Amino acid sequence: MSQMILILNGPNLNLLGTRQPDVYGKTTLGDIENSCRIRADFQGMKVDFRQSNIEGELVDWLHEVRLSHAGVVINAGAYTHTSIALMDAVSSIELPVVEVHLSNIHAREEFRHQSYISRVAIGQICGFGALSYELALDALAAHIQNS
Numbered sequence: 001m002s003q004m005i006l007i008l009n010g011p012n013l014n015l016l017g018t019r020q021p022d023v024y025g026k027t028t029l030g031d032i033e034n035s036c037r038i039r040a041d042f043q044g045m046k047v048d049f050r051q052s053n054i055e056g057e058l059v060d061w062l063h064e065v066r067l068s069h070a071g072v073v074i075n076a077g078a079y080t081h082t083s084i085a086l087m088d089a090v091s092s093i094e095l096p097v098v099e100v101h102l103s104n105i106h107a108r109e110e111f112r113h114q115s116y117i118s119r120v121a122i123g124q125i126c127g128f129g130a131l132s133y134e135l136a137l138d139a140l141a142a143h144i145q146n147s
């Protein structure tokens with residue numbers, strides 16, 4: 001049976017492709033979901049793709065998949081830089097989690113350099129636009145196969 005991967009997207013990412021294309025590009029979240037499904041299929045995995053603007057809902061979803069999924073790719077959006085609750089949820093589920101960002105958060109404003117998710121993720125991929133998600137899936141698949 002294929003292993004299920006949760007791809008979790010945080011606040012405002014539902015707006016991708018519709019506003020600020022200079023910063024985040026023209027690709028929509030739906031486009032990213034499609035390319036992730038194709039990439040996951042190639043790796044023999046399945047994708048459970050979700051987005052929420054609500055911090056508690058993201059926490060609940062992490063708890064929900066604890067026993068049913070093999071790993072998580074998370075773009076927590078701005079909660080990356082603020083949410084101890086999400087950091088605690090990631091560390092509590094004991095699943096491999098890869099942090100992903102469209103933009104290179106380290107080349108942007110100082111307040112984006114700090115990531116609470118990085119403290120508990122197995123690694124971070126950022127700066128490659130929509131491709132960051134596919135790279136994150138590759139990294140997660142390799143990690144799961146090797147462990």
Ligand code: CA2
Binds near residue numbers: 076
């Ligand atoms: O680069 C990323 O993936 C971010 O997680 C995106 C977040 C930002 O707060 C992080 O620092 C880095 C913002 C997502 C907002 O996306 C929008 C898309 C279109 C229009 C407005 C916002």
